[in-house]
Amino acid sequence: MSARQLHTFRGGIRLDPHKRETQDLTSRALPIPEKLILPLQQHVGAAAEPCVKVGQRVLKNDVIAHANNYVGMRLHAPSSGLITAIDEYPVIHPSGLTAACIELTTDGEDLAPELNVADDLNTLASQAVYQRIAEAGIVGLGGAGFPAHVKVLEGTGQTVDTLIINGVECEPYITCDDRLMQEYPAEVLAGAALLARAIDAATCIVAVEDDMPAAMNALQSARPERIELVSIPAIYPTGGEKQLIKVLTGREVPSGLLPIDIGVAVLNVATVVAVHRAVASGQPLIERLVTVSGDVSEPGNAKVLMGTPVNYLLEQFGIDDVSEYRILSGGPMMGTEILNLAAPVTKTVNCILILRRELAEEPASACIRCGDCVPVCPVGLQPQQLYEATRTSDIDLAQDFHLFDCIDCGCCAYVCPSQIPLVHYFRYAKSSIEALDRDRAQADLARTRYEMHQRRISMRLESGPAVGVELADVSGLETNELQGDIRAAVARSNQRRRDDNGI
Numbered sequence: 437m438s439a440r441q442l443h444t445f446r447g448g449i450r451l452d453p454h455k456r457e458t459q460d461l462t463s464r465a466l467p468i469p470e471k472l473i474l475p476l477q478q479h480v481g482a483a484a485e486p487c488v489k490v491g492q493r494v495l496k497n498d499v500i501a502h503a504n505n506y507v508g509m510r511l512h513a514p515s516s517g518l519i520t521a522i523d524e525y526p527v528i529h530p531s532g533l534t535a536a537c538i539e540l541t542t543d544g545e546d547l548a549p550e551l552n553v554a555d556d557l558n559t560l561a562s563q564a565v566y567q568r569i570a571e572a573g574i575v576g577l578g579g580a581g582f583p584a585h586v587k588v589l590e591g592t593g594q595t596v597d598t599l600i601i602n603g604v605e606c607e608p609y610i611t612c613d614d615r616l617m618q619e620y621p622a623e624v625l626a627g628a629a630l631l632a633r634a635i636d637a638a639t640c641i642v643a644v645e646d647d648m649p650a651a652m653n654a655l656q657s658a659r660p661e662r663i664e665l666v667s668i669p670a671i672y673p674t675g676g677e678k679q680l681i682k683v684l685t686g687r688e689v690p691s692g693l694l695p696i697d698i699g700v701a702v703l704n705v706a707t708v709v710a711v712h713r714a715v716a717s718g719q720p721l722i723e724r725l726v727t728v729s730g731d732v733s734e735p736g737n738a739k740v741l742m743g744t745p746v747n748y749l750l751e752q753f754g755i756d757d758v759s760e761y762r763i764l765s766g767g768p769m770m771g772t773e774i775l776n777l778a779a780p781v782t783k784t785v786n787c788i789l790i791l792r793r794e795l796a797e798e799p800a801s802a803c804i805r806c807g808d809c810v811p812v813c814p815v816g817l818q819p820q821q822l823y824e825a826t827r828t829s830d831i832d833l834a835q836d837f838h839l840f841d842c843i844d845c846g847c848c849a850y851v852c853p854s855q856i857p858l859v860h861y862f863r864y865a866k867s868s869i870e871a872l873d874r875d876r877a878q879a880d881l882a883r884t885r886y887e888m889h890q891r892r893i894s895m896r897l898e899s900g901p902a903v904g905v906e907l908a909d910v911s912g913l914e915t916n917e918l919q920g921d922i923r924a925a926v927a928r929s930n931q932r933r934r935d936d937n938g939i
């Protein structure tokens with residue numbers, strides 16, 4: 437184990453870890469569900485575009501939706517079967533709204549084509565690594581859902597001196613990364629070495645919390661070469677990117693900047709294993725480890741196919757009556773309540789947590805200005821001021837108080853004696869502002885289009901009738917830009933008329 441000097445980050449709290457219930461239990465394999473529901477949006481970035489039709493047969497690992505753009509993400513069939521619908525389905529989201537999904541009815545045969553195995557990982561160019569990660573549809577499996585290939589490409593485009601593999605699961609109950617490191621330590625280290633070479637990082641660290649001794653032992657037994665294994669104190673939220681960087685390097689990521697801007701790349705340990713499988717074996721991301729824990733008699737971790745309905749997963753753990761429970765996706769601090777259990781497990785779901793309602797719910801009362809929320813904030817915000825700003829919908833004030841630096845860790849709400857659900861206010865305010873920004877951007881775009889349209893009409897009026905005009909008729913216009921616009925419009929109009937006339 438490395439003797440690296442560790443630093444502290446501001447704020448944070450010590451929580452009852454609740455890890456013992458699951459961290460020593462081998463992960464289970466589950467039967468293939470009859471239906472898999474695959475949301476087209478499972479990551480930060482544009483939704484994927486289906487490339488299959490209803491009624492089409494697919495094999496396991498087949499691409500069923502393409503990435504739409506650079507930060508887009510492919511989707512693959514997690515098993516073989518028939519595409520039976522492309523429609524709206526419940527998804528895990530605080531709004532409880534539905535989203536576009538592909539429904540795959542499995543055939544139980546799990547037939548798969550041969551995978552594209554890499555010849556030699558040691559000679560694979562960075563571009564090839566990037567390409568194989570993108571083709572495998574890998575997002576950050578720690579919960580953020582940022583496309584992994586984009587992170588790697590940014591890493592190859594900028595100077596990165598330190599690659600941190602985040603094996604810190606600081607949320608209580610969640611042990612899927614702990615189990616992954618215990619069960620697949622060689623893949624963790626091979627993936628870390630592969631990524632460090634691809635982004636040319638001189639230092640590569642795998643960070644593990646000090647309450648995961650078996651994971652650390654497994655990694656040490658796998659004989660890491662040129663990779664530091666570092667055990668760090670279990671203080672929540674050490675697993676946050678910026679907090680982990682501070683602990684391991686002493687560096688601060690300034691507000692508004694990313695780790696890459698200070699020469700650090702951070703990838704979750706499960707993401708690294710998925711990257712290794714994609715690059716070495718051509719294996720797309722179709723399953724992940726998920727912790728099922730909380731107020732249940734037989735908690736554990738399971739290998740879960742993407743698209744598995746949450747109610748199916750609960751059944752496999754012997755949970756059928758959930759009327760007295762809250763079911764969360766994620767941990768108790770940052771998790772999202774699942775409002776419809778037909779919603780599927782997606783790439784970013786690391787835990788399904790079952791909490792008895794009477795334990796989980798406390799009535800909120802007014803803020804008594806005790807200030808307890810201030811010293812625990814790991815970002816150095818003033819949560820009580822943010823609360824006042826968001827409660828009164830004062831968007832400008834909330835942004836002045838750095839609302840968007842809030843990492844939703846929930847430390848402030850955890851210590852609040854008034855039981856105010858502070859994070860709910862902050863999340864709601866952030867999503868409202870983002871929606872407002874999107875609306876404004878769309879309105880600006882519509883206004884620009886309208887103005888261009890009006891300009892074209894007035895130019896046409898000046899230069900004669902638009903319908904049937906030939907390209908030569910617009911040659912006298914003032915600017916090349918307008919000429920180009922009108923030429924294109926006239927060409928489209930002429931083509932439409934030719935099409936209409938069957939020419």
Ligand code: SF4
Nearest residue numbers: 813842843845846848
């Ligand atoms: S939820 Fe936001 S405001 Fe509250 S402690 Fe965490 S970072 Fe600070």
Ligand code: SF4
Nearest residue numbers: 803804806807809852
């Ligand atoms: S901890 Fe709660 S009651 Fe105390 S100042 Fe913060 S928001 Fe108000």
